[in-house]
Amino acid sequence: MTTDAPAHPLSGLTVLDLTQIYNGPYATFLMALAGAEVIKIEPLTGENLRSRGDLGGVAYPFAMLNSNKKPVTLNLKTEQGKALLREMVARADILIENFAPGVMDRLGVGAEALQKINPRLIYGSSSGYGMDGPYRDYPAMDLVMQAMCGVINSTGFPDGPPVKSGAALCDFFAGIHLFSAIMVALYDREHTGVARRVEVSMQDATYCSLGSNYGMLHARGDEAPERTGNRHGGLGVAPYNAYAAKDGYVVVNAPSDRHWAAISEVIGRPELAEDPRLRTRTDRVVNHELVDQLLGDWMKDQTRDAAAERMLARTIPCAPVRNLSEVMNDRNMLARGSLQVMDHPELGRINVPHTPLNFVGLPRIPLEPHKPLGACNDDIFGTWLGHSAEELAQMKKDNVI
Missing domain, CATH: 3.40.50.10540 (Crotonobetainyl-coa:carnitine coa-transferase; domain 1)
Known part of the structure; x- marks a missing residue:
């Protein structure tokens, strides 16, 4: 034809x-x-x-x-x-x-x-x-x-x-x-x-889409949680979560030390980049609850889009959690x-x-x-x-x- x-x-x-x-x-x-x-x-x-x-x-x-x-x-x-x-x-x-x-x-x-x-x-x-x-x-x-x-x-x-x-x-x-x-x-x-x-x-x-979850199961066996909420499926990255802003949520994924240093500056806490509890990715994964608390405390006083824009300006992987009407337009x-x-x-x-x-x-x-x-x-x-x-x-x- x-x-x-x-x-x-x-x-x-x-x-x-x-x-x-x-x-x-x-x-x-x-x-x-x-x-x-x-x-x-x-x-x-x-x-x-x-x-x-x-x-x-x-x-x-x-x-x-x-x-x-x-x-x-x-x-x-x-x-x-x-x-x-x-x-x-x-x-x-x-x-x-x-x-x-x-x-x-x-x-x-x-x-x-x-x-x-x-x-x-x-x-x-x-x-x-x-x-x-x-x-x-x-x-x-x-x-x-x-x-x-x-x-x-x-x-x-x-x-x-x-x-x-x-x-x-x-x-x-x-x-x-x-x-x-x-x-x-x-x-x-x-x-x-x-x-x-x-x-x-x-x-x-x-x-294959659940690769991170399989990796955690292989490494931790029965100790691996079945569900991790909005955290990384293999609990291998922190910060990696959805954080509540004044008018919605923002997801942040910081896989490298460079990203964490940029986040520390954005939230007005540059000293956190050298905090021994948070200096490396492994440190941050071990102390992921502290990481989430720090970002959560900052995010709650920000608007969703403004917070995302500030982080994106520093090339930090993040995005506002958008509704379907926003996505369709x-x-x-x-x-x-x-x-x-x-x-x-x-x-x-x-x-x-x-x-x-x-x-x-x-x-x-x-x-x-x-x-x-x-x-x-x-x-x-x-x-x-x-x-x-x-x-x-x-x-x-x-x-x-």
């Missing part, structure tokens, strides 16, 4: 996107905004996130992840629906799905069957625990995976219950790794001619174009993200609002695959599309 967009890295590639919710759709979103033609294949009722309703505000995340895709509907429980998928596969470069392991095989359109039709097809899949192993058939959503991967147990304060992450970490970690695996497979195909199947589990993709992201204002036909004027992958020297592909369910049926099944208007009408009558 062709596009009028500038020649971006994935221009000319056709991606069949059978994914849903966050994991797979994020991977294909990155591909669409790198120039690929992404055909979003949904069941007749729409993919799960589109059809959840709006009580939880799911319209925005659906819009966020499905810009610049061509949506079609396809009933893969019908023989003609499977036949249409096979027709698309014959012309595509990549197919991606994040169904439970075995679903596509049971439908007769799994990786082995589809790669026989098109030996150059890269087949990517993602699931909670992977396509083999004893957990293979366990159901998986982000909350479940956070529990299984240790995210929940390591989040919260030592004297409180475990708490889930506010971010859907496991979904998006898996989506990023799925994108990466497919890019590696594309590189491999260009050099060897072999189109591989790649798969990413949410469990595998999340493991971030001036840095808006200035860079990584967050853009969109006039959406359903949601009105909204700020939505562009891809984090910035190809220097290439203009960003303009963001297009997500299209209604099945909006590209005639374009894909008619113009691209060559089916007549009469055939399409019959397919609709037969609940194929």
Whole structure:
């Protein structure tokens, strides 16, 4: 399929996107905004996130992840629906799905069957625990995976219950790794001619994110606290915490002695840089409660933004703890174009993200609002695959599309 967009890295590639919710759709979103033609294949009722309703505000995340895709509907429980998928596969470069392991095989359109039709097809899949192993058939959503991967147990304060992450970490970690695996497979195909199947589990993709916590467990065994609140996950850096200002919180992370010397000056206590209890990072970790008391006593008399600005002026790693409204209107992201204002036909004027992958020297592909369910049926099944208007009408009558 062709596009009028500038020649971006994935221009000319056709991606069949059978994914849903966050994991797979994020991977294909990155591909669409790198120039690929992404055909979003949904069941007749729409993919799960589109059809959840709006009580939880799911319209925005659906819009966020499905810009610049061509949506079609396809009933893969019908023989003609499977036949249409096979027709698309014959012309595509990549197919991606994040169904439970075995679903596509049971439908007769799994990786082995589809790669026989098109030996150059890269087949990517993602699931909670992977396509083999004893957990293979366990159901998986982000909350479940956070529990299984240790995210929940390591989040919260030592004297409180475990708490889930506010971010859907496991979904998006898996989506990023799925994108990466497919890019590696594309590189491999260009050099060897072999189109591989790649798969990413949410469990595998999340493991390394808790590296500091694993390090503390390895070093301290049963004495390692399960949760460290806002302190460093491995209790290896101080100061490293969220400190209460008059109107909010500021996080400070000072990994070096140079940073501590600068903090000492900012808070008006330059002598602390040479205090034998605080001179080195190890000293400060041992006396982290004193460190937190010193910063806390200073911070409580400051406003959030003023305190952060004073520290940033000395290149001390810190930031105000911002609310989501501030994040969704971030001036840095808006200035860079990584967050853009969109006039959406359903949601009105909204700020939505562009891809984090910035190809220097290439203009960003303009963001297009997500299209209604099945909006590209005639374009894909008619113009691209060559089916007549009469055939399409019959397919609709037969609940194929």
